[in-house]
Amino acid sequence: MTWLEVDEDSGFGIENLPYGVFRRDGAAARVGVAIGDRVLDLAGLGEAGLVEDRGWFAADALNGFMAAGRTAWQANRARIRELLTDARHRDAVAPHLVPVADVELLRPFEVADYVDFYSSEHHATNVGRIFRPQGEPLMPNWKHLPVGYHGRAGTVQVSGTPVVRPCGQRKVAPSDAAPSYGPCLKLDIEAEVGFVAGVPSSPARPVPPRAFRDHVFGFVLVNDWSARDLQAWEAQPLGPFLSKSFATSISPWVVPIEALEAARVPSPAQDPAPLPYLRTDEPWGLDLRLEILINGQPVSRPGFDGMYWTPPQQLAHATVNGASLRTGDLFASGTVSGPTREERGCLLELTWNGAEPLELPDGTKRTFLEDGDTVTIRASAPGANGATIDLGEVTGTIRPAHC
Template sequence: MSTWVPGAAGSLFDLDNLPFGVFSPRGQAARVGVRIGDQVMDAGAVASYGRESLQPGDGPDLMPLWQQPSLNAFLAAGRETWDVARDWLVEVLGNEVHAERTRPHLYPVGEVDLHLPVEVADYVDFYCSEQHATNVGRMFRPDGDALTPNWKHLPIGYHGRAGTIVVSGTPVQRPSGQGRPSADGGPPPFGPSRRLDIEAELAFVVGTPTDLGTSVHTSGFADHVFGVTPLNDWSARDIQAWEYVPLGPFLGKSFATSISPWITPLAALEAAKTLLPPQDPPPLPYLEVDERGGYDIDFEVLLNGEVVSRPPYASMYWSPAQMLAHLTVNGASLRTGDVFASGTISGDEREQRGSFLELSWGGAEPFTAGGRERTFLEDGDEVVLRATALGALGGRIGLGEVSGRVTPAL
């Protein structure tokens, strides 16, 4: 099936994608939208047609779920509703019989305001790339093992700050904090971070909640997770290096985390499923996952408009289903709007490293961007993350992009 929306067929936002977001036409209230090509469809307005003829057993009433300033009500409705909605969208945007009544509710994406798509409940960030963990271990523990003893037995993570997740385009203010004291003693220095960094990650958005005391097996992943969005985990490495022992990241991470305004449904990523890398030793039974537990998603990291890295998500050691199973195995509950992220995505090659910490090897081996040597972020720098995957129609689908520009510390 092909879409009747001009310019959408064959684009990154064709019928095989249909990501959800929250938008507002200038001066109007925020509501749920679906992207098709370079247009945003007001989903609730179109769903209102024929609503009065709905009968018991006809399926969910989508209009009230979409006339909301966030996706949370729709996400909470569960997988059956998500599937019905996707089939309905494909029909509406793929069959020209619906064009006349739908066309007035299409808005050019460049002429609307895009908002944070979900009210974030909890945020967990994992550490699931073996290449990234190995690189960091070699830098920080040059005389020891690169990986900690637990790394290949469980997906390591930490609980982050949900309140500072921001939508793409939000400026990122350089954080201030304590750094490591000098070798000759004295108090820790305090001031703006001098080693501000990024981390290219993929985030997963939870729709269906669970009760406290229950857990989600890896086979239940798609029943609880609605979709994905690229994520930039901004990181102040000097603050992080001083604070993280013994309890892990805190102020070095919590000042800002950026996500795309678009949430791509898992249903759009079926063609992108791929084999995980070999897991040795075999994971414990609660972490066992079917053989196509990974996703073949290509990332690009742009610094001031120039591509400096292309991290491959297919290289990730731990799958998202394993992340979710581990997150809940102790009985921790899920809430609608929970976000959990993969950790930095890095591949085997230097040009596949998903952080500037790795690209510059801790600042010791600068990389080139803009015709000069670079290490960590400077005020005024803009970072953009892009991601694409194979779609069901044989082309690529876009997962949206995440941008942020660094502003000076106060």
């Protein structure tokens, strides 16, 4: 389907075409699209008059293009597909293809705001059983609204950026009379999927589920690093603060909504029925398969199709009070977990808060992350025409604390 030689199993074929920002040989950053093992330089195509470019692509972030709206997104995607499938364009386009191995992938967009949800029933149930073993696993509001918290946009970083172990107040033992200050002792991961807003919304005008495609540009992978001991002490009663704000990692490629249309599946039945503002008239579960690796060794394979609350419902709830969208707003799903241990999306669940150490394939064991550990989350989805859509990966290596 394309004149460019692309490995059929790469996940970065003509049905994907995710956007990112890259830099080569210390030059200025620019916007590109992944195709096979290459990056198609959109700034170069714009300079050559091969694509429409209103200052969108010779930029260090996707925000300008994301704000242009759905008509511009669709037109650009159609034009790229034409350039890569019509052999008559080969000589003109080939000089603008750069090996991925020769570029530095940067954070793809400037993050305006960051919201993290709590949308997996399996994850929420496991967490409830860990911390409230004698009570109901789910809080009374959980099946009525997508629970979430407002995170810190300034510490969202691109895959590959090292993660320094945070410091803060924590009780080393629950029975301690008072907290102590020091490095996090229960550093964790959270395998998540996020979406980024492109088109802003007006203040006091909620965005209904049916308008999701008009505002959302695409999806990324997210690792919401978590300091569980800091979280247990500080989250009484207002919720996460320092335990979540030190680092959040995202993948470098933003997969357009259009590339994931073939991956849409029915989401789990919701009982009780959600309030009218949360109801959707089309299936918005996504058949994404995630994989978590610690030091290159697989430890879990969660499925995103089991998420109770869907992305359009998350967006509808985040704006129903009149809060407006801004270009670059990032919304993360919360930990993606499934019904079995092999599908749990964080170490809190995988080790049952440290009570059941996780044995890695090489025989080493973990309760929580150690300095030097490298965590990778990757994901794929079915695409159109039998293709595979690769969402790339998000990776981070733990560095010692600076307490």
